[in-house]
Amino acid sequence: MARARSGTKPPLLDPIRLDDLTDADGSELFSGADVEARRFTDCDFEGRDLTGVAFRECEFHTVSLNDAKLRGATLSECVAGELHAAIFSAPRSAWRDVRIEHSRLGSVELYESSLRSVQFDGSKLDFVNLRNAQLHDVLLSNCIIEELDLGSATVQRLELQNCRIGTLDVTRATLKDVDLRGSDFSVIRGLEGLRGATIDDAQLSLLAPIMAAHLGIIVE
Structure with a gap:
């Protein structure tokens, strides 16, 4: 069903076109490597030190990144499907024009990172630290996320579409054009941080008890 018009601006996602990719097994990957136009299929990078690696115009399919060290990594014009990692560690990384689909990630460490024109679709994520x-x-x-932590994050044009979120933490977040309509939440922390977000009538009714408790209002 089409979403009603509103003043909330949707995310602007650039199309990703990948041509002339070379199949690779990851043997050339190392800390600080600059990798371009590669296709990784059925690769296991568990525990690998990939600190500061740069992936440009790359495709990943059925790749394990459990406990790989991706601190400070750069991903540009990349597409990934069926990624697996109980621990996905990429703090202070930079993402631009990235799409991740049908993946299963546990603890996702992306604190102090930069994400621009990024989509996660049809994925199951446990704890996402942003x-x-x-x-x-x-x-x-179309994602299931146990906890989405946007504490102190700066967010512009974020849309949660048909997602199920256990806990959303927006403590001290700065939000602009953030569309939460059509998604379900069990717990929201840091209600003041919701300023700048758009919700629907059903979400407002669910938030009412949380808001009342936050303000010390007794409802009888």
């Missing part, structure tokens, strides 16, 4: 991150033009669609 504290102090910069998000511009991000779409989360």
